[in-house]
Amino acid sequence: MYRINKTGKGLRQDETADMDELKDIYGSKIMNRVKKVHESKDIPGFIDIHCHVLPMVDDGAQSTEMALDMLRIAADEGIWKMILTPHQKADRRCVTPEGIVKRIEILQKKADELKIPVKLFPGNEIFYRHGLAELLEQGKIRTLANSHYVLIEFLPGEDYAYIRDAIGRVASFGYWPVVAHVERYVNVIKDMEKAERLKEDAGCYFQVNASSVVGEQGFAAKNVVKKLLKAGLVDFVGTDAHSDGSRAPRLRKCAGYLEKKYGETMAGKLMRENAEAILEDRVL
Numbered sequence: 031m032y033r034i035n036k037t038g039k040g041l042r043q044d045e046t047a048d049m050d051e052l053k054d055i056y057g058s059k060i061m062n063r064v065k066k067v068h069e070s071k072d073i074p075g076f077i078d079i080h081c082h083v084l085p086m087v088d089d090g091a092q093s094t095e096m097a098l099d100m101l102r103i104a105a106d107e108g109i110w111k112m113i114l115t116p117h118q119k120a121d122r123r124c125v126t127p128e129g130i131v132k133r134i135e136i137l138q139k140k141a142d143e144l145k146i147p148v149k150l151f152p153g154n155e156i157f158y159r160h161g162l163a164e165l166l167e168q169g170k171i172r173t174l175a176n177s178h179y180v181l182i183e184f185l186p187g188e189d190y191a192y193i194r195d196a197i198g199r200v201a202s203f204g205y206w207p208v209v210a211h212v213e214r215y216v217n218v219i220k221d222m223e224k225a226e227r228l229k230e231d232a233g234c235y236f237q238v239n240a241s242s243v244v245g246e247q248g249f250a251a252k253n254v255v256k257k258l259l260k261a262g263l264v265d266f267v268g269t270d271a272h273s274d275g276s277r278a279p280r281l282r283k284c285a286g287y288l289e290k291k292y293g294e295t296m297a298g299k300l301m302r303e304n305a306e307a308i309l310e311d312r313v314l
Contacts, residue, residue, distance in 0.1 A: 074302055075108045075110030075111070075302070076107070076108050076109045076110065076281045076285065076301045076302055077109070077110070077111045077112070077113075077301070077302050077305035077306065077309070078109050078112045078113065078268055078269050078281065078305075079113045079115075079153075079174060079181070079237065079266050079308060080113070080115050080155065080181060080210060080211075080237060080239075080266075080268030080269065080270050081100075081113070081114060081115060081268065081269050081270065081271040082114075082116060082117070082155075082270070082271060082272045083100045083104075083114050083137075084097065084130065084134065084137065085097040085133070085137065087116045087124070087125040087129075087130075088116045088117040088124075088125075089117070089272060090116065090271070090272045090273070091272075091273070091274075092273075094137070094140065096274050097137055098137075098144065098146065099274040100271060100273070100274050100278060100279055101137075101141050101146045101148050102146055103274060103279055103280065104148050104269075105147055105148050107279065107280050107281050107282045108282055109269075109279060109281055110147060110149065111148065111149045111150075111151065111305075111309065112149075112151070112279070113150075113151045113152070113153040113174050113175050113308070114130070114134060114150055114151065114152060114153060115153040115155040115174070115181055116154060116155070117154075117155050117157065118154040118155065118157065118171050118172075119157040120157070120159045126170075127152075127154075127169060127170065127171065127172045130152045130153075130154070130172055131152050134152055137150060138150045151174075151175040151309065152172050152175065153172050153173070153174040154171055154172040154173075154181065155181050155210055156180065156182050156183065157182075157183055158182050158183070158184055158196045158200075162182075162196075162199075162200060163199055163200050163202070163203040166180065166200070166203065166205060173205065174308050175308055175309050175311075176311070177309070177310075178204065179205070179206045179207075179208055179235075179308045180200060180205045180206065181208045181237070182196070182197065182200065182207050182209060182210060183209075183210040183211070184196070184209075186214045186216060187215075187217070188215060188217065189217060190218060193217070193218060193228070194228055194231060194232050197209065197228070197233075198231065198232045198233070201232060201233045206233070206234075206235065206313065207232070207233070207234040207235070208234065208237050208265070209228075209234055209235070209236050209237065210237055211238060211239045211242070211268075211270060212225070212237065212238060212258070213238050213239070213251050213254045213258065214251075219257075222257055222258070222261050225258065225261070225263055226261065226263060229263060235265040235266065235314065236258065236263055236264050236266070237265065237266040237267070237268050238255050238258065238264050238266075238267055238268075239268060239270045240267050240268065240280060240281050240283075241269075241277075241280075243255050243259075243284045243287060243288065244283050244284050244287050259288075259291075259292060259296075265300070265304050265314060266300065266304055266305060267284060267300045267301055269281060284301075285301050288300060288301070
């Protein structure tokens with residue numbers, strides 16, 4: 031029987047769940063895909079473009095052991111590729127682009143030794159500040175998986191015009207901005223027409239957190255994401271995982287919800303296919 035940890039704490043030999051029970055919770059198609067991902071390297075799993083798994087570099091994983099436990103959970107959830115995106119902020123001493131690659135190589139080697147089937151890629155979650163585009167040009171900050179995609183965050187209450195102009199400037203340098211957890215920016219999402227206009231005017235993409243999709247961040251966040259999904263404005267779903275506990279890298283429940291509410295095609299695009307465009311460095 032397929033082994034899975036219902037608490038999200040990684041694979042444990044004494045925690046073998048009943049597949050029928052899990053199918054009732056997450057949907058049979060999602061559970062069958064998760065099972066096939068574990069059984070075959072040829073079946074594509076989910077791709078997480080936003081997580082804080084890299085250990086001891088920000089407020090994410092606080093040890094190598096925690097990072098490995100997060101990878102076990104990710105594998106449990108059917109995730110087979112992850113872009114590790116440690117915070118990059120001007121007012122903090124952050125890990126260098128070279129340091130990210132070196133640490134990923136070490137973590138990947140340990141994961142491979144433990145037979146955790148998750149492939150890792152470098153990235154950053156960048157808090158926007160003036161001169162960001164120039165720093166990207168100089169190679170001082172990482173794009174997502176060495177592509178033209180850039181994951182950018184702002185203060186939740188940031189002015190709409192500031193966000194629009196900031197994204198537009200980064201895009202003018204030839205990068206493809208991805209707005210991290212867009213559901214948090216009240217001046218963007220309070221009007222779906224403004225959210226749509228931001229994508230059109232600034233040429234950006236929207237990422238939402240899986241926990242917001244399924245309501246774990248409260249009704250307001252879920253309602254906003256529902257409106258964004260209904261309007262066809264969401265491009266990527268990420269875990270924004272920070273730990274092996276309440277903020278672990280979980281996507282299976284979200285995938286089941288999306289498939290049930292919006293169909294298998296849309297779920298596939300948001301959970302895997304669009305993220306593949308980042309790894310292949312091509313425009314959606």
